[in-house]
Amino acid sequence: MSTxxxxxxxxxxxxxxxxxxxxxxxxxxxxxxxxPLSALISKTFTLSWLQxxxxxxxxxxxxxxxxxxxxxxxxxxxxxxxxxxVAWVLVRYRFPGKKLIDALVDLPFALPTAVAGISLTAxxxxxxxIGSLLEPHGVQLAFNRNGVVIALIFIGxxxxxxxxxxxxxxxxxxxxxxxxxxxxxxxxxxxxxxxxTIAPALLTGFAxxxxxxxxxxxxxxxxxxxxxxxxxxxxxxxxxxxEQYDYAGATAVAVVLLVISFALLLVINALQAWQRRRNGAMx
Amino acid sequence: MSTPLSQAAPAASxxxxxxxxxxxxxxxxxxxxxxxxxxxxxxTLLGVALAFIFLFLVLPLAAVFTEAxxxxxxxxxxxLQEPDxxxxxxxxxxxAAIAVPLNLVFGIAAAWAIAKYEFRGKAFLTTLVDLPFSVSPVVxxxxxxxxxxxxxWIGPWLQxxxxxxxxxxxxxxxxxxFVTFPFIARELIPxxxxxxxxxxxxxIVLGASGWQTFWHVTLPNIKWGLxxxxxxxxxxxxxxxxxxxxxxxxxxxxxxxxxxxxxxxxNEYQSVAAFAVASLLALLALVTLVIKQVxxxxxxxxxxxxxxxxxxxxx
Numbered sequence: 003m004s005t006x007x008x009x010x011x012x013x014x015x016x017x018x019x020x021x022x023x024x025x026x027x028x029x030x031x032x033x034x035x036x037x038p039l040s041a042l043i044s045k046t047f048t049l050s051w052l053q054x055x056x057x058x059x060x061x062x063x064x065x066x067x068x069x070x071x072x073x074x075x076x077x078x079x080x081x082x083x084x085x086x087x088v089a090w091v092l093v094r095y096r097f098p099g100k101k102l103i104d105a106l107v108d109l110p111f112a113l114p115t116a117v118a119g120i121s122l123t124a125x126x127x128x129x130x131x132i133g134s135l136l137e138p139h140g141v142q143l144a145f146n147r148n149g150v151v152i153a154l155i156f157i158g159x160x161x162x163x164x165x166x167x168x169x170x171x172x173x174x175x176x177x178x179x180x181x182x183x184x185x186x187x188x189x190x191x192x193x194x195x196x197x198x199t200i201a202p203a204l205l206t207g208f209a210x211x212x213x214x215x216x217x218x219x220x221x222x223x224x225x226x227x228x229x230x231x232x233x234x235x236x237x238x239x240x241x242x243x244x245e246q247y248d249y250a251g252a253t254a255v256a257v258v259l260l261v262i263s264f265a266l267l268l269v270i271n272a273l274q275a276w277q278r279r280r281n282g283a284m285x
Numbered sequence: 286m287s288t289p290l291s292q293a294a295p296a297a298s299x300x301x302x303x304x305x306x307x308x309x310x311x312x313x314x315x316x317x318x319x320x321x322x323x324x325x326x327x328x329t330l331l332g333v334a335l336a337f338i339f340l341f342l343v344l345p346l347a348a349v350f351t352e353a354x355x356x357x358x359x360x361x362x363x364x365l366q367e368p369d370x371x372x373x374x375x376x377x378x379x380x381a382a383i384a385v386p387l388n389l390v391f392g393i394a395a396a397w398a399i400a401k402y403e404f405r406g407k408a409f410l411t412t413l414v415d416l417p418f419s420v421s422p423v424v425x426x427x428x429x430x431x432x433x434x435x436x437x438w439i440g441p442w443l444q445x446x447x448x449x450x451x452x453x454x455x456x457x458x459x460x461x462x463f464v465t466f467p468f469i470a471r472e473l474i475p476x477x478x479x480x481x482x483x484x485x486x487x488x489i490v491l492g493a494s495g496w497q498t499f500w501h502v503t504l505p506n507i508k509w510g511l512x513x514x515x516x517x518x519x520x521x522x523x524x525x526x527x528x529x530x531x532x533x534x535x536x537x538x539x540x541x542x543x544x545x546x547x548x549x550x551x552n553e554y555q556s557v558a559a560f561a562v563a564s565l566l567a568l569l570a571l572v573t574l575v576i577k578q579v580x581x582x583x584x585x586x587x588x589x590x591x592x593x594x595x596x597x598x599x600x
Binding site: 017018019020022023024026027028030031034035036037038039041044045084087088090095097101103105106107108109110112113114116117118120121122124125130131132155156159188216217219220224238240241249252256259260264266267270271 | 321322323326334340344346391398422428437489523525527543544556560567569577578
């Protein structure tokens with residue numbers, strides 16, 4: 003990779019294994035991630051610019067972006083609100099079963115997405131526990147866009163809770179006491195003292211839930227109904243093109259998703275750096 | 286407190302457990318009165334939060350088992366005894382048995398290089414390690430099809446030598462390795478960074494070899510992080526759907542993993558069978574959560590015990 007300056011080396015390289023571990027890391031990273039990803043990029047260059055634009059901006063693909071982004075945005079927003087609430091309740095209140103619920107929050111990370119998909123579908127279909135209650139009122143949650151949002155809320159649920167929770171735990175209660183002593187109402191204290199502390203973590207969690215939702219496939223396809231132009235998500239467009247052996251088209255749409263993932267990864271890194279600075283400045 | 290994209294949060298919690306000081310009981314009561322909400326607000330917030338958890342976590346989990354047992358335990362067990370179900374289970378176990386150890390070795394190597402040394406491009410390398418978390422599983426599958434498929438980079442060469450990667454087991458394993466790539470590294474890097482290099486340097490100065498140092502000094506320090514990363518990696522490896530679905534070709538009895546088998550049964554309207562197989566995966570998820578919780582408690586306890594020891598050296 004790179005050669006560090008000599009004095010640094012003398013100070014830091016007492017431990018053996020640097021070349022071995024870094025070499026293996028780079029080798030494995032290249033074989034598993036970098037070379038296959040470059041296959042994707044190079045495949046894109048077999049398309050002319052016009053072909054690329056046509057592939058990524060046909061009406062059906064555009065409709066899928068709209069759905070994927072819209073549903074991911076709604077789901078991440080719901081997760082931000084309720085995730086903050088759940089984190090708050092878990093950190094600040096004591097109630098029976100708290101530890102159980104704390105552990106259960108990670109369920110969407112541990113439960114395979116296909117299982118989540120069929121289970122949510124069974125709940126929300128017209129003969130399911132929830133669907134059968136809502137159907138008489140004309141509300142349909144499965145096999146349409148509502149279903150997409152609900153599946154994305156499920157898979158993104160832990161992110162905000164798990165990013166906000168540790169920050170709330172570390173938050174200095176003295177500041178809140180001071181605010182109370184100075185005559186602030188509880189809401190004012192939350193708004194002006196607590197919220198600024200957790201805002202970076204909340205945004206990080208939001209961005210993570212959003213990023214995860216954009217790429218999600220397994221849980222959504224069972225519940226979405228997958229109607230072209232209506233409830234077809236972008237990852238499904240890629241699968242559809244692959245099944246028709248349209249490798250170039252699939253690649254073009256995949257590149258769009260990949261670029262968005264990169265951009266979100268950079269945003270999340272920046273948010274985390276902000277959070278570290280803010281927390282570092284306070285302690 | 287750095288959190289990777291996907292399985293991020295559990296990573297954070299393991300460290301933060303240690304960072305949270307336990308408030309002293311006597312002070313706690315006095316403080317709590319000054320900085321808490323009126324009772325009706327507390328009850329409302331708690332009620333809404335619990336309702337959300339119930340609707341989005343408890344009900345879906347309960348639905349898996351209820352649907353599986355809709356026609357009695359016999360019907361569910363029957364679905365699990367199908368030869369196709371067995372071959373799917375076998376393939377899932379094989380895949381996890383290859384992917385998890387490979388990512389474990391990588392995780393340890395990457396964490397050693399990144400946490401124990403300073404070098405240029407380290408932040409960039411750390412970002413690259415995280416990258417697979419942010420790539421859509423479908424894209425993850427696609428990149429292997431583009432490399433090894435019939436029209437891919439080395440597809441023709443593979444075909445000439447009669448080697449099947451895509452639409453065969455190697456492709457499934459590769460796609461699984463990709464999606465679970467960062468789990469263990471992500472867990473170990475912050476842990477090893479927090480621990481620094483003092484203990485290892487002492488061991489080396491006292492004459493231990495590199496391997497001895499790793500085995501007797503580093504490994505005991507990171508064991509809980511390691512277990513934590515491994516079980517999360519394993520859960521994802523056994524449950525991955527999107528990436529595997531792209532590379533598998535869905536050949537029954539040959540390239541079907543358990544999640545793909547669930548999909549096939551479900552699409553054939555064999556609901557009870559689909560949920561019976563799905564409940565295996567749900568059980569795996571529950572076991573994963575239990576182990577994760579136990580690891581967090583033990584880690585917390587060890588950190589507390591370590592904090593209560595008198596300081597060994599002036600800081």
